[in-house]
Amino acid sequence: MDCFQNVNCLKGSLCCQLLLFIIWIRSFQDVMAQERWLEPIHTSSVLDLANAPTSGLFDPIEISPAVIPHNPYTSDPGAPMYPTFPTTYDPILTGKCPVNFSAISSILDKTASDCSQPLAALVGNVICCPQFSSLIHIFQGFYSINSDKLALQNSVANDCFSDIVSILSSRGANSSIPSLCTIKSSNLTGGTCPVKDVSTFEKIVNTRNLLESCSTIDPLKECCRPICQPAIMAATLQISGKLTVNDNKNVEGQVNHIDYLNGCKGVVYSYLSRKLSSESANTAFRIISACKVNKVCPLKFKEPSEVVSACQNVAAPSPSCCSSLNTYIAGIQKQMLITNKQAIICATVFGSMLRKGGVMMDVYELCDVDLKDFSIQAYGQQGCLLRSLSADVVFDNSTGFFSFTCDLSDNIAAPWPSSSSITSVSLCASEMSLPALPTSETLKNRGFKSGISDFLVSIFSFFVFSTLLY
Template sequence: MKMLQFKMRAHLFLLLCLLFNCLCRFHCTTADDVQGYLSKKIKSKAMAPDIAPSADPPPFIPLIAPSPLIPFTDRSLPSLSGFCSLNFSAVASLMSKTATDCWDSSAPYLANVICCPQFDASLAILMGQFSKISGMLYLDKTNARNCLSDFQMILESQGANNQLQNLCSIRSENLTEASCPVSDVKKFESIVDTSRLLAACGKVDTVKECCHQVCQSAILDSARKIARNGTSDLPENSTRIDDCKNIVFRWLTSKLNPSSANDVLRGLSNCNVNKGCPLSFPSTINVTKECGYMISNQTGCCKAMENYLSHLQKQSFITNLQALNCAALLGMELQKANVSNNVYDLCHISLKDFSLQVGSKESGCLLPSLPSDVTYDEASGIGFICDLNDNIEATWPSTSILPGSCNETTKLPALPTATSAQSGLYKKKSVLFPLLFSSSLVLTPLI
């Protein structure tokens, strides 16, 4: 009996040790914790291995698994530099949103569409808030370096990927004035028609803006005016104009509340996101060999296309409009290589075949063409909306012009359709995919 009691106590002791170890390693950070960060020293460890930005993402492996666990992050809160002038607590809710949008394992797959646009928007809004007190629309180089490091540390402590600066191609110079000659609020407002700028960009229609470019034109006009300050000759493609656009964005966000500013910036970024194709295309030599000229073996041609598309399906999630661009771009490449037959129709290729695949049946997930975010709740964990409106066939290109981001006439769903009567994971013609992220960085959707 004593031996049995000893074993039970030993097992209980081991269990308590394991539980204590877990509690020491992990901690859930909320937006409220941001205010306590400013007095600590820099110290942060990633829970999972780094992902090299240039490396191919790990394989996408469907798996039926239990409900996702509540996200845990490193227990040790980052101690910041103490040399950053930005007020992070002023945009705590936006930073929490950014951390979720750039969640550790999902960030490389969602960088182009969700993570980096939100990352950029949060930085611009932080700078806008800073200008309201300082009267300056930029940081000096030392301050910028410290602030970007602090920004990354705060996001990482809330579960974000620790390689965001590389994933989103952000450097500390992006927080300075760079080459823009106007960087203080008073001078900016003396040159720019601020009333017109606010009227055009105070609120952005995320569908019409991409077509009519009301806000984008006002921003470009304002950037040109301040870029030409002190000079009479400035090329249209000058990097100075791009640097001055950043100044315009910061001033604009200072005149809007953070939530409205975020909506505007995300809407503008989506116009650019949907203009092109973010995928990297490998050599088409095997496809052209099987599908070029007169196709003698349809099975062989379609097998070659399937193998080719499998390389694209390991890269990232893309929007439905990006998929349209990718299909057109690949089609033009194949046509240049003497593939004259419509292999999309021949092999029943749809737009979803160009995006990362999800689920046990490996169905491509196309993100909505309008701005969307990663979601988190205790019931379903981390997830995002996939636009699964029917199987839209990939269009074989008849011209050498890529489809534009203006989708007023494009017959593609902008957002998934759902009714309030429907509940659970599946929604009408759309689905929310909860994700479970393992320490080996395997992206695991649950359906």
């Protein structure tokens, strides 16, 4: 009888252990990252991330201060440095730009935050340059709001452009944003466009249609079924004296022709800036920029010869192939932050390069490569993809940190191209906005990054099996 009771006690004890173990395992699946606010005088050795989205594709998470981990070992040149935030100061102006800059202070503040000194190079393509370009358009229209002019003279443009950069720098922006964004003082002059005054502009252009098309832009439709962009292009061609964009086989002439049209397009933007509020104009210009930004991959890919050699003939997960692929992608992750749609383009471009080299198998799936792997990483494994729609970097005065919204932080599989050609990529197809969230079927093969979870499952299986032996 005592023996029987001892056995029952043993079984009860094991059942309790099993129950506790199950609860413990489940806690790994439901764990949420705890947000930790840092005092301005304290620097952390790692980046603290906020909670990941619980459902839905576009539920964002906030990353603060940024996705840049602090690197206490300055001897490592490869790791990005934790952003230090410069103090603001009074700018030194030329005194030759007759503009009351305080009237556009909010746009200047927004641009300074989006182009903040520690982040400008990392978010330049997606956040900083679109906002800086929008500021230039708005300033061009604002400069002569009480006159008939739609552009600045060259000498005044140089002085005003210098003052703009000085003001932005004094508010914490990177002073190198003109070269980073390839924007010069000549962008304020309208170039060689023949129409630079309001009266002539309004005689030539259907301004009612232009304003109706661009006053309120649908951010979800403008990129695929544009309304404002065709109206801007039509006005550009009308004031340039060109009804169509002529094909020019002379390279130098073609470049001049493009510059000519760009000058006229700047005049159209200037007119819109005069007629719309600065907030409405900025929103419209940012959405148009987002449409252009999301059409191309900004990353630079070197020839992936080592990846091709290691992955050319694989048909199953291969340690050598995945190691070579992960090493290559680790180099890509040091370049910049990109949007979720840019990540699709980048994954397709790189996959097409691999297919062209002879890699036919979907190595993204074999090696568990996700969309977020093509953007800058935190902790070496937490990728941040920016949202495809225009967003801003926000400065928190209470903490001294910048933050911005990340998207697609879940393990969204990178799409493997169907051929070595990338001409078939379309982000406007109704069936292909973004890859689907992982399902139980797609989670069956998690590649080599899921070794810890597989190991835990093995321990759990062994524990259950040993319990059943009693």
